[in-house]
Amino acid sequence: QVQLVESGGGLVQAGGSLRLSCAASGRAFSSSLMGWFRQAPGKEREFVAGITWSGGRTNYADSVKGRFTVSRDNAKNMVYLQMNSLKPEDTAVYYCAARYDSGAFVYVSATYYGSWGQGTQVTVSS
Secondary structure, rough: OEEEEEEEEEEEEOOOOEEEEEEOOHHHHHEEEEEEEOOOOOOOEEEEEEEEOOOOEEEEEEOOOEEEEEEEEEEOEEEEEEEEOOHHHHHHEEEEEEEEOOOOOOOOOOOOOOEEEOOOEEEEEO
16 A cells, blocks of 8 residues: 655646645555546546656646646655646646556556545636
8 A cells, every 4th residue: 555645736827837746655656556636626536647657658638738747756755747837627636546556557547546645725716
């Protein structure tokens, strides 16, 4: 199991940027697939971005492609989500998730991930 703690959320104007961080504990982190998900009020949790254990492959939701970048630093047990050109529709609670998986595929279903952080609120004003 990996324990996850997100940080970096906040209030930003449309067009602005934020960088979310996810600190992981546990030796399994470097062999874990990592994902970022978000959930807006009244909506289902949705996949935002993911990165394989090595960082060699990433995947993004169509709604954030070209604006968000996921990265990881296995030496520091950290995963990041750089969010640029933010839009009001990006407003949500953002969650970091992990699954022990040393494969080369980024799964987009929330049910695949077994470890979750508590979430961090991102609010984009128009």
